[in-house]
Structure formats: structure tokens, C-alpha cells
Amino acid sequence: MKRRLSLVPVAIFTIFFLLLNAYALGGLQVLAPQTYVQPIFWLVVAVIVVLMITAVIRLQSREPDQFFMLAVHAFIMFFASELLFVVVLLLNDSYRLINAGFHHFIFPPRAIVAVEIGLALFLFLFFAFLYGMLWGKYAYRVIKHTLYFDDLPKAFDGFTITQISDVHAGSFTNPNEVQKGIDLIKKQHSDLFVFTGDLVNNKAEEIKPYIGHFSQIKAKYGQFSILGNHDYGDYVKWENDLIKKGNLQQLKKYHQELGFRLLLDEHVELEKEGEKIILAGIENWGLGFGERGDLQKALINTKTDEFKVLLSHDPSHWEAQVKNNPSKIHLTLSGHTHGMQFGIELFGIKWSPVSLRYKHWAGIKEENGRILNVNRGFGFIGFSGRVGIWPEITVIELKRK
Template identity: 60%
Template structure:
């Protein structure tokens, strides 16, 4: 029964995707009725779809490597650009129903311009956007924050995905931005790599430049466990995770695995806890109860957790109040 539903869903999606592209092509044909346009169009669509199917089918053997990323991004770009083209063209066709006459070249040109603009924006985002770092500052107020920690600063970064880096100067610029904050505490909240521990090795000398008076702490994200790679055996997968934990040490990060530490300042303290990844649909490994074991209900607590769904599903329901996640 489940297989029938899956096949039906795939068939419906395939039909809708075909109709979407058929409508896009009908708009493009206003430029020229040459059959070569149709042939080229369907060849491009077929290449994108077949690449996506191959990438998904071989994900267990090839993992989420460069081919997978290129195939999925190409499909996403084409789908988004085609939808935008369709919306604009549909508006033009709707207008034509009231005014009569043939399809207007204006609407097709407008739709085409937005199509290529969408493609260019996506490509820019993939190539340059990953290095478009920003510093976002928030000032938080708590009635029960220990007085000694008034004005205490924390710098957080997340989702480094170091396997996607290929520009040392851009990475160094990001590191310099972190260092310029001169925060009391630095935390990294998961996804150091895309799939394998070795991805971070070329960048260790960059990230271990980060220092903070109260220390540098980290947790794991869903990508850090190697779940998206076909390993020869469980031992190889465990070895990869162990190696990644070693690299956290080389980075100067104290990795918190369902545990907590106490930060002391002027005779007062706060709790910094960290859990393994807990995310709906992405592995519910983290143990919040274990991480907070030994703390008092009245302690001021900061929790490091990779997936926002953890906060909604568990953290807000915790009998031991967590002040900041």
C-alpha cells in the first residue's frame, strides 16, 4: 500500500513538473517556432531530472558529495525560475482574456528576464553567498541573571560545513570577524562538516585562532555523524566520528556531549550545557536530562543545541528552566 502511494505521488509530481515546463516552453516559443528551441529545452530539462534521479538513487554509495549538490541545486534553481516564469506568464495570459488578442511579447520578455535573474541570484548565492558573513547582535535581558554576568558577551557561529570551503581568504575574513567581537565566550553549535571529518583538516589553523576568556565550546550537528555517507562498516563510521571529536580538540573547542560546565565570575556562576544533535527527522540523539544532571533548578542555564525543533519539542517543557538556547 505504501509503495502504491509513493508511486502515485511520484507520478503526480512528474505530471505537474511536465505541465509546468510545457507552459514555460509555450511562452518561449513566441520568440521563434524553430523546433530546435523545443529540442534544446527538453534536453536541458531531461538532463536536470536524470541527474537528480541518479544522485538520489546513488546517495548511499556516493553520499552528498559535489555531484549530489550540483544535481539538487540545478533542479531547485530550474524549478524556482520556472515557477516565477509561469506566474508572470499566467498574469499576462489572464490579462489577455479580458483584452483579447495574441499573447503579448512584453509579458514573455518580463518573465524571461525574471527567469534568468533567478538563476543568476541562485548561482551567486552558491558561489559567493556562502562567504557573505554578517554579524547580528542581540542584547538580552533576564531578571535572574547573576549580577556578575551583566554585560557578558557570547559569540555564536553554526553550520560551518567546511567541506564546501574553497576560498582561504574568505574563510580568514570570517575568522577575523569573530575575533573582532572580543566576546567573553565563544560557542559553535554544530555541523562542522558536510559528511566526513577530514573536511575540517585544512581549516584547523584558521578556526583555532578563535579564543575567548571563558573558553570555546562546541556541539555536534546532524551532518557531523556521517549519516549521509555509505560507510564500509559501522567501525569506519565510528572512527570518522572519533576523528571529528579529535579535530574539535585541535580547534581548541571543548565538545559538550550531553554534559555541562560551570562558568565562574566574581563568586557567581552560570551553567553552559550542550547536547548531541536532537532534531525531528534528523536523529534524536541528545539527552537534555543527562546534560542538566547535577544542576539546580535555580541555576541560570545556557543550552547549546543544533536543531531548533529541539527547543520546541523538549527544552520549553523541561522541568529545569533553560534561560537561553
């Protein structure tokens, strides 16, 4: 498969990267003015640039391989950490400029403490990325929510649901670590298990080595699943549409082998002690990621006031069609965002770059008497790691007020 490479954006970014490094070196030399610092620094930069350019060129004629992933991750770790260092330098230089007066051309020297703080932040973020790549991506967390509803059928008071999302099996490299996540799911002993999409990155075959792992998951009221945007194979080039459609059909068969009932714009009734709730699932519907799902079809023959749980991969669907739907959907379970696999959730602070794209990107949100939960994802894609936003197993207990 031959891809066309545009050299203009590559050249522009390379120039930007080199200028950024020249500025960073100016700050670094405040602490280490020795002549050997400069050649060592530029040697490191040159190695990263050569790795990245080589990886991009190789990508024109082959699928991403281990070399490509190595180059990309080396670049991400260095570039993101250096940006933090540069931000500190810019703040210090802005202060120097203001302190000196805009009409002067001679500024006070850079504060050593500012450079030290910047370097400390560089090292912190660099090693945080390293931790996220080696251990963080398999650091599974069980997050529990107890949700209260006025109209929950009495028989379902205390009913528990375990949710995972975004497995992205093609990214896994350590089956033993994946098994630890499966064991955590099994320990929850929930009444119902649901998976909210993106079983693979692109191709159905990616889940095959892990069928034995995920097929261990069992729940009294069943295991149900939906498709996510990556499951349709839209992000790779296929020889023809027939092969692409065949890939999707094979993926649906793998859901069966996993013991998952795949809901495709449809619903089922879960019965307990003569009462019922509706569990509906739609195909992927997401702004910018394919609007395939048909919510009205999934809810056909259901009553407006029946208690409903909806599986919908992309949380933008909840904003667009669910929270104000005439048919009350009490609880929607989504995924998709991964929390961008990078962010902070400490001391009351909750932030990730993905917040710039999604109004609600992780955890519980309630509006208009409807509740949404966005799972942070079980797997990972793109960046082979997680920093601050850990892989999640959600356990939800339904309670009657």
C-alpha cells in the same frame, strides 16, 4: 558502492519537467515568435535533462563529484527560475480564462506585459542564484542581539557570546574566503565562543584542512561546541558500524584539536567575580533527525533558578522540551535550519521555504520567559550557495534589567 535507482520517479519528473517547459515556451513565443527560438529553447532544456540524468546514473556507483554538483546546480537555477516565470503565466492565463468566460474556448491573447514581467523575474532569480553560488555563500554577516534578563548575575552584565553553527566543512572550496569569516569572528573579541553543531557533512576528515583556520578562535571564557545531526555520519553508507563509530570518535578528537570543549549531555560552570552561570550542551535532538540528546542528564546537579545557557543544535528541541521545562533555561542557542540558504529578509519581510517545516527558523524568539536564537549557519550544504539568507556570525550581549 552500488545504489539502486528507481526509474519510475525519474521518468515522472522528466515528463513533468518537459510539460512545464512546453508551457513556458508558449509564453516565451509571445515575445519571440521567430522559428529559431523553439529549437534553441529545447536545446537548452535537452542539455539540462541529459546532464541531470547522467549525474543520477553516475551516482549509482560513486560519491557525488564535481560533475554531479554542476548538473544539480544548473538544474536548480533553471528550474526554480522557470517556475517563477510559469507562475506569472498561470496568473495571466487565469485572468484570460475568467475574462473570456468559462463557456468560451477562445481566450484573449496573452498580455505581453505579463510575459515581460515573468521573464524579468526569471532573469532576476537566475542571476540571484548565480551570485549566491559565486559570492553569497561566503558573504558573512555579523548579527548582534542585546538580551535583557531580570535574574542575570550582576558580574555577567555585558557578557558577550559569539555563536556560529553548521560549518559543513566538506562543502568549502575556498580557504581564503573561509578565513575572512574567521577574521570576523576574531574581531568580535567576545567573552565566550560557542559552536552549535554540524562541523562536517558526513565524515570527520572534512574538517582536517580547516583545523588551522578554526583553531585561531579564542575567547576568555573558552570555546565550546556540540554535535549536529550530520556529525554522526548517518547520511552515508559505511562498511560496518565499527568504522562509523570510529569516524565519530575521530571527529570528537578534531574538536579537541580545534580547541573546542565538546559538551555531550553535560554542563560547565562559568565563573566571574564570585558569581556563575551554567553552560549546558546536548547531543543532537531534533524531530525527524535523531533524538539522541538527554537534557535532564545535561542539567543534573543544577538548580532550577540558576541562570542557564543551552547549546542545542535543532530548534525543534526548544519547542518540545526546553521552553516549558521546569528548570528554567534562560537562553538556548541553535542552528540546523540554514534558513534553507534561500529566502528574503528585506523591508520587514522575513520568509524562507524552511518556514513550512520549522516554527522558528532564524533569529530571536521569546516565549514563557525563555529565549531562543537560531543561527542561520556559517557554511552550506546541498545547494552550494546562499540567496537572501547569508552566512551568519551571531554576537549576543547579556544585560541585566
